[in-house]
Every structure is written in C-alpha cells, then in structure tokens.
Amino acid sequence: MDDSEDAVDARLSGRVAWVREIQRFDRRGPLALARFAGEIWGDPARGVVHEYSEDDLTLNEAVTWARSRADRVSVSIVGLGTFSAGRISGTDPLLDESITLHERRSPGWEFADRCDDDPPISWDVVIEVSTERMSDAVGPDGWTRLGMAWRRELDRPPGCRLISVAPLGAEERLHHGDGWYAGWAATRIAVVRVEVSSHRQARQAATKAGTAAAREAGWQPPPVFSVNHAFASGSEPARQNARLDAHGTVY
Numbered sequence: 001m002d003d004s005e006d007a008v009d010a011r012l013s014g015r016v017a018w019v020r021e022i023q024r025f026d027r028r029g030p031l032a033l034a035r036f037a038g039e040i041w042g043d044p045a046r047g048v049v050h051e052y053s054e055d056d057l058t059l060n061e062a063v064t065w066a067r068s069r070a071d072r073v074s075v076s077i078v079g080l081g082t083f084s085a086g087r088i089s090g091t092d093p094l095l096d097e098s099i100t101l102h103e104r105r106s107p108g109w110e111f112a113d114r115c116d117d118d119p120p121i122s123w124d125v126v127i128e129v130s131t132e133r134m135s136d137a138v139g140p141d142g143w144t145r146l147g148m149a150w151r152r153e154l155d156r157p158p159g160c161r162l163i164s165v166a167p168l169g170a171e172e173r174l175h176h177g178d179g180w181y182a183g184w185a186a187t188r189i190a191v192v193r194v195e196v197s198s199h200r201q202a203r204q205a206a207t208k209a210g211t212a213a214a215r216e217a218g219w220q221p222p223p224v225f226s227v228n229h230a231f232a233s234g235s236e237p238a239r240q241n242a243r244l245d246a247h248g249t250v251y
Contacts, residue, residue: 014071015040015041015069015070015071015072016040016041016070016072016073016074017038017039017040017041017066017067017069017070017072017073017074017086018038018039018040018041018066018074018076019036019037019038019059019062019063019066019073019074019075019076019085020036020037020038020039020075020076021033021034021035021036021059021076021077021078021101022035022036022037022055022056023078023106025250027228028109028112028113028199028230029105029106029109029112029237029250030105030106030109030250031103031104031105031106032078032079032101032103032104032105032106033103034058034059034101034102034103034104035055035056035057035058036057036058036059036061036062037052037053037054037055037056037057037062038052038053038057038062038065038066039051039052039053040052040066040069040070051069053065053066059075059077059097059099059101060097062075063075063085063095063097066085066086067085067086067087070086071086071087071088072084072086072087072088072090073085073086074086074090074092075095077099077101078106078107079104079106079107080099081093083095083096085097108235108236108237109237111199111231111232111235111237112199113199114197114198114199115197115198116197116198116200116201117197118197118198119197120195120196120197121195121196121197121232121233122193122194122195122232122233122234123193123194123195123196123199123202123230123231123232123233124163124191124192124193124230124231124232124233124238124242125191125192125193125194125202125203125205125206125227125229125230125231125242126188126190126191126206126227126228126229126230126241126242126244126246127188127189127190127191127192127206127207127210127225127226127227128186128187128188128189128225128226128227128228129186129187129189129210129223129224129225129226130186130187130223130224131186131187133223134166134187134189136219136223137150137166137189137219138166138189143165146217146218146219149216149217149218149219150213150214150217150219151165151190151213152217153212153213153214153216153217154190154192154209154210154213156213156216157209157212157213159194159195159196159205160192160193160194160205160206160209161192161193161194162190162191162192163190163191163192163193163242164190164191164243164244165189165190165191165244166187166188166189166190166244167244186226188244188245188246188247189244190210190244191242191243191244192206192209192210193233194206194209199230202230203227203228203230204227206225206227206230207225207227210225210227211225229241229242229250237250
C-alpha cells in the first residue's frame with residue numbers, strides 16, 4: 001500500500017456513514033421515493049463531526065458517496081431493512097447492489113391506493129370541525145344537548161358506526177382566556193367506521209354522515225366538517241392515527 005492509500009484509509013477509519021431512503025407524504029399517507037440521502041459521523045478527535053450528501057441521490061450514487069468518506073456504511077431501505085455496504089462489514093446483511101427500487105406506498109399503507117372499484121373494506125375516518133363551532137357541541141361541562149343529538153344521529157346511518165367522540169371538557173382545554181389558541185383552525189370531534197372501497201370514498205362517506213347528522217340534530221347554521229384522514233380498520237396506521245388525540249399527525 002503506498003502513502004496515498006495510507007492517507008485515504010486514515011481519513012476513512014472510524015467514520016460511519018448512514019444512507020437512508022427518503023419518504024414524503026401525500027394527502028393519503030407516506031411514500032417511499034427510491035431516492036436517498038447520506039450522512040457521515042466521524043471521530044471528533046480527528047476533526048470530523050458530520051457531513052451530509054445531497055437529498056436526491058440514487059441508491060448507487062448514495063452508496064458511492066458514503067464509501068468515499070467512511071469505511072463503515074449502513075443503508076436503510078423502506079420496507080426491506082438495514083444493510084451493510086462499507087469496506088468494513090457491520091452486523092447487518094450485505095447490500096444487494098443489483099436491487100431495483102421504484103416510488104411506492106410505504107409498507108402498511110397500501111390501503112391508501114385502493115381504487116373505487118375495489119371490494120369494500122372497513123375504514124376508520126377522523127371528522128374535524130371548526131374549533132369555534134366545536135363549542136356548539138362540547139362545552140366545559142361536557143357535551144351539549146345539541147352535541148348529544150349530533151352524536152346520536154351520526155351513529156344512525158347504515159354503514160356508519162361511531163367509534164369515538166371528543167372527551168368531556170374538550171372545549172375547555174381548547175379555550176384560552178378570551179380567544180382561541182392560534183393554529184387550532186379545526187378540532188377532531190369524532191371517529192367513525194364506514195364500509196367503502198377507497199380512501200376518497202371513505203372521506204366522502206364520513207363528511208356526508210357528519211353533515212346529515214348536523215342537519216337532523218338541528219345544528220344551525222350547519223358547520224363545515226373537515227375529513228382528511230382515513231385508515232383501514234385494524235391497521236397500524238389506524239391505531240396510531242384514528243384517534244382524537246393524534247393531532248392530525250400521520251406516522
């Protein structure tokens with residue numbers, strides 16, 4: 001090994017590179033993009049703390065970038081796991097560099113891409129309402145008579161079942177002095193279960209049920225219900241997100 005090779009080895013030694021597949025969110029949930037980014041961590045005693053690659057590399061580009069800067073490379077691919085790709089192997093299996101990846105729905109979220117003509121399944125759907133209009137239905141002492149009427153009507157339509165509703169005192173926790181908390185334009189008020197085929201149909205069915213229930217309960221003027229999040233019943237995404245305390249975060 002010549003002096004230049006010794007210098008390269010010395011520069012790489014002790015460094016660890018992490019290469020990860022990038023995910024993004026659309027309206028229905030997360031997507032794995034088949035694009036990668038890298039990050040290097042080294043030995044602070046050698047003046048190396050961290051370094052970042054570009055955020056839009058192919059797998060091969062990201063691995064090449066990492067290998068030129070670290071002797072240990074860990075590659076994380078959504079849905080497949082973590083692999084070793086460095087000059088010094090780790091405990092993870094070796095990366096198959098011939099693998100072909102494409103943009104795809106993240107594992108467990110495949111229900112988000114169901115079509116309108118697929119067989120119906122059960123969905124858990126979150127219904128939100130304007131924060132100010134929330135006080136029509138739920139006050140500091142619990143559900144109002146109007147709110148109780150809306151709950152009853154919401155659980156009536158065929159194919160729609162009420163799963164959970166805003167807890168007692170929800171309005172009191174949202175109200176702050178003489179005004180409303182900034183940013184709370186909408187509040188989760190209920191979760192319903194419907195039987196339809198697609199994410200779009202699930203949101204439509206929940207919106208229709210919420211609006212019809214408000215009309216039957218005499219909620220005037222009728223509020224505008226916001227329905228953005230629907231999850232296949234029993235799925236991990238439903239467990240994490242079809243809750244009134246999830247604050248709209250999609251995991």
